[in-house]
Amino acid sequence: MRKRIERHLNQRTEMLSGISHDLRTPLTRMKLQLAFIKDKETVDKLTEDINEMEKMLNEYLQFTSSSYVEKDEMFNLSELISEVIEKYNNENISQNLMPRIYFNGRKNLINRCLNNLMDNSLKYANKVEISLSKKNTNLFIIIDDDGPGIPKNEYENVFKPFYKIDKGRADSKSSVGLGLSISSDIIKSHGGNIMLEKSKMDGLRVKVFLPV
Template sequence: MIQKNQNIYKLLEVLAMFYGLNKFIKKILPKRLFYRSLLIVAVPIIGLQLIISIVFFDSLWIKTNKGMTRALVGEIRTFINAYENEEYDKEFLILVFREHLDFNVKFEPLKILPTKDKERRFSPIDRTLRRELKAKFTNYWFDTTSYKNLIDLRIKYEDGYFQFYVPKERVTSSSARIFALWITMPAFLLITISIIFLKNQTRPIISLAKASEKFGRGEEVGEFMPSGALEIRQAGYEFDKMRKRITRHLNQRSEMLSGISHDLRTPLTRIKLQLAFIKDKEISNKLSNDVSEMEKMLNEYLQFASSSSEEKTETFDISELLESTVIRYEKKEITTDIPERVFLDGRKSLIGRCFNNLIDNSIKYSNNILISLKKSSNSIIIIIDDDGPGIPKNERENVFKPFYKIDKSRSDSKSSVGLGLSIASDIIRSHGGNISLETSPANGLRTKIFLPF
C-alpha cells in the first residue's frame, strides 16, 4: 500500500512538472500565427544546419587544422635542428626556409621571451597551436592577436630566441568560410521563401479577423471576398453568411419597431384632436397627460429602433463631444474631469445619444454628478458617478435588458419604458466596448464605459 502511494506521488510530481513546462512553453511562444508558423519552419532548418556544422567542424575542419599546425611546428623543429648543425651556413639556411616554407625567421640574441599572453583562450586554432608547440618545445611564446594575417611565434634558443612570422593560413583552412557560406545561403533562401509563403497564407486570416472586428463594432464591412486555403475560404464564407443573417435580423427589428411606432402616432393624434373638444378641463388635462406619456414612450421605441443607425464611422474628438453634451445640462450640478483632444473612431451621433441617456438617468435620481474621462494604452474609459440611491447588485445586469424596469427608487414607471440604458448598452457594445455599473464613492451609481481605439 505504501509503495502504491509513493508511485502515485511520483506520478503526480511528473504531471506537475509537465504542466509547469507546458505553461512555460506557452508563455515564451509567439502569440501571432505568422511567427508560430515561421518558428515551426525555421527551427528544423536551423537545427539541421547546426548539426551539420558541428559534424563538419569536429570531424573535418579541426582535424585539418590540427594536421596543418603539426606540419608547421615540425618544419620549425627541422629548422632549429638544422640551425644547430655547424655544417650549414646560417644565413643561407634562413633564406631557404623563408623562400620555400613561406615564413620569415630571425634570431634575436640576448633577449628573453615576453611574459604577457597574446593568444585567444577560446580559439580552437590557438588551442591546437599551443598543444603542438608544447609537444616539441619547452619554452615558447606566440601572438595571434596583434596582426591580422600573421602569427608572431618565438622559440627559446640559447641566450636568445628565434622569431617566426607565419601566415595564419598555414594553421587554418579556408574551407570553413566556404562551407559556412555554402550552408548559410540555402538556409537563408529557404527561410525567405517560407516567410513569403506564410505571409500569403496568413493574409486571408488577418483580413477575416479585421472584417469580424469591424462588423463587431457595427461598421460597414461591405462585400467580403474570402481567399486563401480551402479551410480559410470556408470560414470566410460562413462569416459572410452570418453577417448577412445578423444584418437582416437587425433591419427587420428596426423596421418593425419603427413601423409600429409610426402606426400608433396616427390614432394618438386623433385622440389629441378629440380631447380639444372636451369641455371638462380636468378630465381633458388628465387624458392629455396620458397621451403625452404615450408619445414619450413611442419616441423611446423609435430611438431604440434606430440605435443600429447606418451612420458612417468617423474620427472625432470624444472629449469635445462629452463637454458639449454636459453643457446642455448647465443648470445641473455636474463636475467634469475631461482632458483635451482625445480622439476615437466611431459613430459620433450614436455616442452622443449614449451620453445623453446616461446623464439623463443620473440627473433623474441624484443631485451631484461627476464625469471623468481617462485614456489608457488601448482604450478610453468614461466614468459617470452620482450620489443617488444606486441600483442593487443583483439588478445591475438586468437594467440593460430592453423594457426592463425595477420597482425601486431608480425606476420611473410613469414616463419610461426601460429603454434608456438598453440603448446606451447597445451603442457601446456596437463599438466593441463594454459598459458596467458599480457603486460610486458617494454610495450612488457609477457607470463605467470602456471604448477601444
C-alpha cells in the first residue's frame, strides 16, 4: 500500500515539476515584454499576475526537488516543532508537546509541512494551539485554531492543488492554494495522513498522524 501511494505521488510530482519547469521560460519572456507596455495600470496588473504564477511554479519546483534529494534521518520532532513555533515569535500560539519524541524521516519536508499548517492557522485565525503526542507506534500532531474553520463538504477539496474555498476570504496575493496539498503529499510520503475536524475553539483542527 505504501509503495503504491509513493508511486502515485512520484508520478504526480514528476508531472508537476515538468509543467512548472516548462512554464518558466515563457513566463520570463512575458516579464521582459512588460517593459514595452506604456499603460501603467495594465503593467501593474500583469506584473501582479506574473508574480503570482512565479510563486506557484517556484513552490512546486522547490517541493519536488527537495523531496528527491533529502534522505531520512532520525530527529527530535518535539524540538523541531518548538523551533518552528519560536520562529513565529507570536504570543497567540500555545503548545503542549510531549518531550523527546523521535521520528525517522525527511526533516526539512516535515518542517515545511509544519510551516504550511501554521501559516494557515495564523492567516485564517488568531489563536493557535499545537500539541504533539504518542500512542503506541503512532505520533499525532494536532493544530487547533479559532478561525472560521472549513465546512465539512470542503474537507476533501482543500487538499487539491490550487484550490481555495473563497478567493475573497484571504489576501489572495499571498495565497496560492498549495499549502495543504503539499503538506498532505509530505505526510503521505512518510506513511501518515492528515485529517480535518472542528477544533475545540470552533475553528479548524488539523490532525497529522505519523507512524513510527
